[in-house]
Amino acid sequence: MQRITIDPITRLEGHGKIEIFLNDQGNVTNTYFQIPELRGFERFCVGRPVEEMPLLTNRICGVCPEAHHMAAAKATDAVYHVEVPRTGKMLRELLYSAFYATDHTTHFYALGGPDFIMGPDAPVAERNILGVIHKVGLEIGGKVIQMRKYGHTVVEIIGGRKVHPCTSIPGGLTKGINEEQRKEIEQMGRWAIEFAQFSLKAFSDIVLSNKTYLDLIVGDIYTHKTYYMGLVDGNNKVNFYDGMVRVVGPDGKEYVKYAPKDYAAHIAEHVEPWTYLKFPYLKNVGWKGFVDGSDSGVYMATPLSRLNAADGMATPLAQAEYEKFYSTLGGKPVHQRLAIHWARLIELLYAAERWVELVTDPEITSPNYHAIPTAVPTEGVGIVEAPRGTLTHHYWTDERGVVTKVNLIVGTTNNYAPITMSIKKAADSLIKNGNVNEGLLNMVEMAFRAYDPCFGCATHSLPGQMPLEVTIYDAQGNPLNVLKQFCD
């Protein structure tokens, strides 16, 4: 039997690997995508004061600490049964929106975008931010850096630090913002909206107007008819910070909508002995293995899922783009994974609009940003939408507010099964009778990038973001080719 090791991260980079097994005919029998490490937050957070969770779980991932900070903060609010004052909520969501804009920008321009802007067949060396700059023009580079700077500035103003913010505590925040800061944030926000629109325009000019790219997007390789998960507000519009979790089926119809505290009734995690990472799935549908369809509990949680799971966007400009998105791709739900990139840009616009909406609210500078908890702490769940998927933190405490139990289901984890499936599908379609099609590399790479998997988060156990390097060895173990990706 022949064995292909796609070693996404060689022993050197050492953060995971893919095994593809072929049968005697040289066709794929099975693929394994392995995550090799565990840091054990669920264990060592026990015994800690619950107010430290937003600071400890930050360190799960340095790429999206804001997401963990928020989910943790919301969980601690719930633990203390305290209602965060309106200003407090707005400040947190403002920080979060700015973070979203930054994160989506980085991914689109540095990681995902190049595939389209340069074209999937362009040499690896050109498929990067520099390539994009060359093609779209120099100023784009400056804009991207500017966007990142602005985002970090807002995070620093409200969160206290550029990386690992520290201001969210049970009941709100340790500080508010003054008028001067508000003005600064507003001006940056307005710039962000223009930037988002610019990005969407670039996308439609370069990608949508190009038939090859469009076919690529709607092509079958990247299609999985799975369930889709996302957080929605009272009007079933996409929301990153708060709301109910909504899941739609492969048919696009609402399958279930539940409050964060009820997540455990709907989500379970499947265990495989060959990886440290678990596979979440819809409990009441059940685990049927790495297959799609309405009988399989596998679901996806990405920008695309959020759009699929919602009835629209809460801000006007983004709503318009939302409608264009579905009309272009033939209605809801969209199953094609590569559409995630487009969806990401629509979210970028929404984030920027929301950013301005919040920062122009008269109450945003109010000193009423924290409510002192009075109830006895017990148990609480906090859910936010991390850029890479629905992020769930669940804590139990004793009456002193000391953590006694922790459960975490982290963004990318949600997509572990779908990613594995995409790998298998790419392999299936491109490895025929032992012939390894060169295209496999790009295809797998693009599949990965679409999900923008952050394995720093993924396993809240894995070191760092993963430099996805895929090496294919032939039977003799000679490397055929190399590709890589990382999420920031």
Added chain:
Amino acid sequence: MTERIGVYICHCGTNIAGVVDVANVSKWAGEKLADQGVVISRDYKFMCSSLGQELIQKDIKEQNLNRVVVAACSPHLHEKTFRNACKGADLNPYLCELVSIREQDSWVHTDKAAATFKAKAIVSGGVSRVVHNEELTPLKVPIHPATLVVGGGIAGIQAALEIADAGFHVYLVEREPSIGGHMAQFDKTFPTLDCSACILTPKMVDVGNHPNITLLTWSEVQKVDGYVGNFAVTIKKKPRYIKIEDCTGCGICWEKCPKKVLDTVFEAGMGNRKAVYVPFPQAVPKYPVIDDVNCTYFLKGTCKACEKFCPTNAIDFKQEAEVITVEVGNIILATGYDLFDARRIPQYGYARFANVYTNLEFERLCNAAGPTGGNIVLRDGKTVPKTVGIVHCVGSRDKNYNAYCSAICCMQGLKFAHLVHERTGAEVYNFYIDIRTPSKGYEEFYNRLLEEGTRFVRGKVAEVSDFARVPEEEGKLVIQVEDTLIGKQRRIPVDMVILSSGLQSRHDSKDVAKLFGISCSADNWFIERHPKLDPVATMTEGVFIAGCVQGPKDIPASVAQGAAAAARVLGKIQQKEIALEPVRATINADQCSGCRICNNMCPFNAILFHENEMVSEVNPALCQGCGTCIAGCPAGAISGTGFSNDQILSQIDGLLLLNILKAAVPVES
């Protein structure tokens, strides 16, 4: 490595060698500790003998050792000996470490193997430690010849005079308008019954006139900076509203002053004074004070009678408090005592029944200069009592109030009994728990009283009431007591009750102690350095105590302590400078973050905080070397000489070097 360490194991005759295999230890150290710098290891019969010391000195020179470890007896016995030996060989004495394998090993263990094993551990610990010892030199600080005496009672007066007479300057601070203290309020003094004023006033006058004494009455110490030999003391002089340079003390002002004020201080509430007053005729200084709380001018803005009549225009209503700073080398605290407040024992009826008196009230009552001119009469001012009851131990020897004995009450009670008897012929009862007459002439005085027919009832008074059960109790105060000698409850009707209120520490003694950086006992008396061998010194160099501030005592004892404290101070002044052990803490200013955690960690006020630089600093002369701040500094910014972290951590390693062989048996080597 550059260390060249010599190890010397003492046999101490058989004291050590009898239990510890010293040869084995010495051999082991020479071999196993060579890598730590041990170049020579010897054992010798008596290391402390001159021969033993010469042995070390010889090695220091010939082997040019730069560190020495002696394993012998307790450092408390011979640390100095061996340090001096090293000094004799031009090796800094602090590079010598003495570890105890006698008191802590051979003398307390019987199992020879175990004792030998432990000796090795101890030596190993000493070697690891000595590597980190540093060259040190004792700090010498000069002594300022002037002295501060706080409290102008008899103890303070005595101390001040002794030092001033010896030719050194004294600042005597008293918070009342006049010196004299409690003694000035007394009529007679036991057991000799000579008049208190007659023996005190001359001393007061001497103080007032002494060229070497700066008398600061109506003044209080606000702040004490510095350390032994170099204190800077800030003193607040409260406004007298009298220009003392013009005042002659003629007395017209208090004659003319229309405002009568009840005198609760000197007259103990038995009499009045004016709003401008001297506490008593023989007051020193003679200048009056205007009591701005009661003075009509200060209350209403009019009157100024005193000003009108003052022949020398010495009145100055504009006068303000003055703050001065004086430099002194030593301080004597003689701030005395407060009287126990008899109201705290309601069943004794004080302040409920007119004719229940405290001892101090009675002192004034029978004082010729007092409100009644010395006539012992009831509060009505005329009736002479026929029976008087004197209650001892009021608030003393009682776990509900003060557990201790106030020392003076017995003799005072006897004195009162005598005076009442002598002046009124009344029948006098003494109610006592025990009669204590330890000092010279006291027992004789007691016998005299017995002969005078004073009645003694042994028992703690339960109650003083005005409730009559039988006709003869009508209109009397009835003392309810169990007479423990006859084992009977008794009710004794009297006309007057005198409560021998006990002595207790000044209400503000804790603050004063903090101000001067000394400590208080549980009862807030100031703690002496040693109860027997150093009764007037305190743990704080340069601060001494005298009189009742240290604990209840009578006049002779107070005077003796005043003189003793003076002698100690004079001794220091004569030395001109003082050497301090170089075991000190220092703060690395670079590393200090000014978090101020150490700031309240030093009971000697050795740590000061510089607001503008935001760093703390240790004053080496004030520092006593306890090391608490070193252990407490979160930044690790404080280091200590003599007991540095490196020394101690290495000693731990050394002691545990053998921990593999946990069983307490020797290593075969």
Added chain:
Amino acid sequence: MTEETKPFEPVIIGFTCNWCSYRAADMAGTARIKYAPNIRLIRLMCSGRLDPTFVFKAFAGGADAVLISGCHPGDCHYVEQNYKAMRRFHLLKRVLVQMGIEPGRLKLLWASAAEGAIFAAEINKFVEEVRALGPLNWAKPGELVSTPIMEEVTA
């Protein structure tokens, strides 16, 4: 190696203050009062000098227990520093427990310079308590590997 066959003999590091507890030890000595040889003393000027680092260092170095001892409350040569030692002791104990070290392995003992007999008796008591606890077990909960000091000596 015959260690296995030997009964467990605890090693205890004791920190004493210069003025009271160390003199108590001297007193025990001059009075020839016998006690267990398992303790090894380190003299500090004051129990207030006791830095928790010393205690950790002792445990990390292989001690089975640590004794902290100073003047009786109120009798501190440095007025009140032994109270600081007491406060640190209380917090230290809590931390040790979280570190998986039994509270019984840390003892605070007040001993005046006159209390040689008491000092000796308390040490004997402590040694037996620690003997009952057994060797400090690094396997729980950290599963840390054994101390390097062993090699140092055998080498």
Added chain:
Amino acid sequence: MSKPKFAMYWAASCGGCEIAVLNIHEKILDVDANFDVAFWPVAMDAKYKDVEAMEDGSILLTLWNGGIRNDENEHIAHLLRKKSKILVAFGSCACEGCIPGLANFSPVNEIVDTAFSTITTDNPDNIRPQSSFAMPEGNITIPTLYPVLRTLDQVEDVDYYMPGCPPESHQIAAVIDLVIQVLQGKAELPPKGATIGAGNSTVCDECPRKRNVKTIKEFGRIQLTHADPELCLLEQGIPCNGPATRSGCNARCATVGAQCIGCYGPAEGVVDYGARLISAFASVIDSNKPDEIDKILDGLVDPAGQFYRFNLAGSLLRSSKSAQKG
């Protein structure tokens, strides 16, 4: 002539250190101008074999972030040590273990057990991941977790330490400037073993809050207190690690009303970080009565976690003994 080589690698870390480096924005161009980036997984494509092929000491500067959690991390630590002239323990994880070091409170099997028995885990056969597992198609393997998380200097010789979680960008920029100046012969390298990119005092040194002589009658929790924004948090009973934590961050957290959690590690020369805080906090407790002291200490709900939040893997009691010196 070719530029000196620069490398950066992550082991058991969160990636925040990489982000912090990216956040120096235009400064990153200086790096590019003065160095050849020989190896930096997050930024460019280079392979294990490439590094193995380099001759020993051919990389001038390697910034290592992340702790040593498994055999793979250690393997690469040895490799990069061999190849690098200057190896810097970069960030809290590499210096002292950081948050993942809290794992050293518990045995590794407890950690795995907990992760695979959470309420949402569907694990009827109580499966645990195996470092080598036989699938019908063949054996597949993953690295083995170590019993404890170790700091870089517990497995390899470290030249410099750069603390912080993550190190502040302005400090990173400063260090890069320094190295460049050294290259141009305008400056000297600090002595081996030095801590760079940080102050040698503690956070209070940079903290703007007013402070007085400290006495603590009661420990509070930040979410339950109306904290005075001007006054030292510790004086308000809020357990702030600032007094013991190395300066260099401009007291970020305390400045925005959150207590310092200690990510910059111990100050210069400190043997055990937690011990410093135990001693300092206890010393200012305002009571001499044992039971009252205990009552006050009850307010400190997680002393060990509080004092060793970032430093457990570097502590005297919970660092890996085999690597601990003396």
